[in-house]
Amino acid sequence: MAEGKKYQISVTVKTAYLAEQSDPSADRYVFAYTITIANSGTVAAQLISRHWIITDAENAVQEVKGLGVVGEQPLLRPGESFEYTSGTALATPVGTMRGSYQMAAEDGHKFEAEISQFTLSMPRVLH
Numbered sequence: 001m002a003e004g005k006k007y008q009i010s011v012t013v014k015t016a017y018l019a020e021q022s023d024p025s026a027d028r029y030v031f032a033y034t035i036t037i038a039n040s041g042t043v044a045a046q047l048i049s050r051h052w053i054i055t056d057a058e059n060a061v062q063e064v065k066g067l068g069v070v071g072e073q074p075l076l077r078p079g080e081s082f083e084y085t086s087g088t089a090l091a092t093p094v095g096t097m098r099g100s101y102q103m104a105a106e107d108g109h110k111f112e113a114e115i116s117q118f119t120l121s122m123p124r125v126l127h
Helices: none
Strands: 009-017 029-039 045-056 061-067 081-090 094-105 110-121
Touching (some): 009 110, 029 094, 081 094
Antiparallel strands (some): 009 029, 045 094
16 A cells, blocks of 8 residues: 555645634734544544644744644544634734644654645635
8 A cells, every 4th residue: 555545634624704803903813713634544643733834914924833733632543533623813814824733643653744725814805
C-alpha cells in the first residue's frame, strides 16, 4: 500500500461572522470556524498540535501554535472524524486562515495534515 494513503487526514471548514461579538467601530471583527477532521487513511492517528497563520486585509499576521484543539487531542481511527468550533478576531472585515495539524500515527509515524487557506469575511463585503 502507498504510504500516502496510509496517513491521510482531510480537513473541511465552515466559517461564520459573529456580529453580536464584533464591533466594527473599534476595528473588531469576530469569526467562528467549524472544522471537521477526518481520517481517510488506513492507520489511526492522533492530533497532537496545531499551527495557524491568520492574516487580515492589511497583511497583519498572527501566528498561533499550541497543543491539541479546544483542549483535546483526538485519536481518529480510519473512517472516524472529529468536529470542533473555535474563533478568532481580526482588525479588518476580511482575512484568511491557513495552517496544519501535527499528527502522530499509531505506528509512531509523525506527519502534518495541511489546512488549506480559507477566507473569513463579514457578510456583503466580498462579492
